[in-house]
Amino acid sequence: MPFFAFYDAERFHGDPKPRPGVRVSFMPDKLAAARERAARTGRPDDLPSVGNEGLMVNEIATDVPRWPSSLWRVADLEPMRPIPAFRWLRCRAFTVTEEVPVWLVAGPHGEAVEQVIDRTRTLTGAQADALAALPDEGEDPLKRTLWARWSRDHHSGSPVGCALTTLHQIIADAAWQVGPHLFGPDEEDGVEVLKDPAWLSAFGAAYAAALAFGNPELLAPEENAVLTRRWTTVFGTPDLPPRQPA
Template sequence: MSFFAFDDVEHFYGEPEPVPGARVSFAPDKLIAARERPAGRQVDRQPAGDEGLLVNEIATDVVQWPSSLWRVADLELMRPIPAARWLRCRAFTVMEQVPAWLVAGPHGDVVEWVITQTRTLTGAQADALAALSDDGEEALKRTLWARWLRDHHTGSPVGCALTTLNRVITEAARRVGPQLFGPDDEEEVDVLTDPAWLRAFGAAYTAALALGAPELLTPQENAVLARRWTTVFGSPVLPGR
């Protein structure tokens, strides 16, 4: 089984757009146009030989939360990448759309709930999360990661969800105001520095791990990790659960 993660038209270098039954082919001109837009000039139009449509063999290897996720088959491969779990394709056939939350694993629907709440986080909610005790979180987080890394050398128990959380809480904080940010001299950019919002991010992070990878800890331990988040937002109500 292989998966194609669709972001948006700006980052899609194929045609036609994915729908069940479509044969999607790599469109080099779309990739070249995307490279030229930020440069404001023409770029080398000679293909490097390794471009193509990126397909993942495992959904949790998708590196960015997609707007839609598709199961694909009949891959027309480009140059193979030894030992890689991703492939570059000239074309593939779209089989069906599957839930985008599969990129966070079998419990990704609960992780998606945490991301959705984080995306619209308010100052009052961040303050409420920050005011709650985080006793026990750090030790349990270390235990969870140690157990994960016993069998995995890379990646995350919830796929790209943790980096997605970092992005969406930054976006939420920017809507509140610039006073929540400060300079990062090394990167020469403004980063989130407000203590309450950083603690709120910690609550989202641990809740995503506890709810998205419950097999790594006991139910009681997972409840401690998710406690701050569920105290403020309650338990997720999801179809089929």
């Protein structure tokens, strides 16, 4: 059963808001108003292109392109056009069946990945320094190994869905709260990007931990321990509720 990811009211161009049992319909006027606001502010936006309107639905949760605020299973899709060969489509309407945990966008072990994301959102300068002060030996080759093993059966995407791009954005947001002195111009386009070595190292620790927690079956336990060592030294292991037997 496919998934609809809700982000916020600004990015939602339907009515009513998702909840179990309701029929949600695409509202072209909402999208038109969002485009007008984007044109006035001059800010980059992620609005669907002309000809690609509708409510985006993903067949697989890990294909959701960014971390949502809520995630819903939907049924009775009314596609805007014939269903394409890829794993998402735009709909005129769908029926909401149930709300499911947001962390499913990072895969079956996404609950631990979500805890890494939540910690990173509120990362402090002291915590970034603590992560950076720990040795990162062994992380890079193990990350390459994990990616290679995952890629044998996957030709696109990420081992933890949108979690890695989410981490990239939220660590920059957390660093900006500490101060703009942590940023500098990108050499290619001149935009301000995170440059501080300690914060970049902290991002590396979060990235490695997300990969290992999200894919424990791809590496041996001792290899996973290397990938998560810096993260767990500072924050401990994820506190997860016991899983129900399958």
